[in-house]
Amino acid sequence: xxxxxxxxxxxxxxxxxxxxxxxxxxxxxxxxxxxxxxxxxxxxxxxxxxxxxxxxxxxxxxxxxxxxxxxxxxxxxxxxxxxxxxxxxxxxxxxxxxxxxxxxxxxxxxxxxxxxxxxxxxxxxxxxxxxxxxxxxxxxxxxxxxxxxxxxxxxxxxxxxxxxxxxxxxxxxxxxx
Numbered sequence: 001x002x003x004x005x006x007x008x009x010x011x012x013x014x015x016x017x018x019x020x021x022x023x024x025x026x027x028x029x030x031x032x033x034x035x036x037x038x039x040x041x042x043x044x045x046x047x048x049x050x051x052x053x054x055x056x057x058x059x060x061x062x063x064x065x066x067x068x069x070x071x072x073x074x075x076x077x078x079x080x081x082x083x084x085x086x087x088x089x090x091x092x093x094x095x096x097x098x099x100x101x102x103x104x105x106x107x108x109x110x111x112x113x114x115x116x117x118x119x120x121x122x123x124x125x126x127x128x129x130x131x132x133x134x135x136x137x138x139x140x141x142x143x144x145x146x147x148x149x150x151x152x153x154x155x156x157x158x159x160x161x162x163x164x165x166x167x168x169x170x171x172x173x174x175x176x177x
Contacts, residue, residue: 068142070111076102080115092123110139110146117153126160133157147175 072080079102086095099116106112117132133154140146151170158167170176 070109070140070143070146072109072111073106076106076109076112079105080112083115083119087119087122092119095119096123108139110136110143110150113139114146114149114153117157121153121156121160124160126157129157130154130161144175151176 079098083095083098083102086092086098096116096119099112099119103109103112103116113132113136117129117136120126120129120132133150133156136150137147137154140150151173155167155170158164158170
């Protein structure tokens with residue numbers, strides 16, 4: 001008996017919900033009819049020219065993104081300082097490992113890529129330094145100071161490969177001024 005009473009309650013709740021949901025669609029506002037059109041007099045009786053269709057809005061001039069500056073977090077700043085100390089003591093492999101740790105923390109920070117590129121130049125690996133410079137330049141958009149640092153690294157790496165014309169082209173870019 002209790003089970004039948006429970007089933008009846010479930011059925012009653014389900015039917016109530018269906019009725020309420022169905023009533024909602026009946027109570028929804030219907031779209032209002034369009035306003036009646038005023039008859040237009042013949043064109044020959046008008047003394048003014050017919051109205052022109054509205055002009056499409058003119059596109060807005062592109063807005064310059066706000067200038068930004070890249071910064072190192074406290075953790076990566078400490079690792080860069082440690083790496084520079086290791087370089088000063090001649091321990092380039094340890095400095096490289098330290099910068100790799102910093103890049104795992106902030107892989108999209110162009111300042112770290114510039115630091116790694118400078119280390120690669122110190123290791124006489126101009127090809128890797130070029131790659132780091134290009135990566136830093138790609139990540140530095142909007143920060144002219146960081147773009148200039150990345151450009152100098154890239155130009156130095158190209159010169160180390162005796163690609164002087166390409167280095168001059170990089171140095172002639174607007175972000176280098």
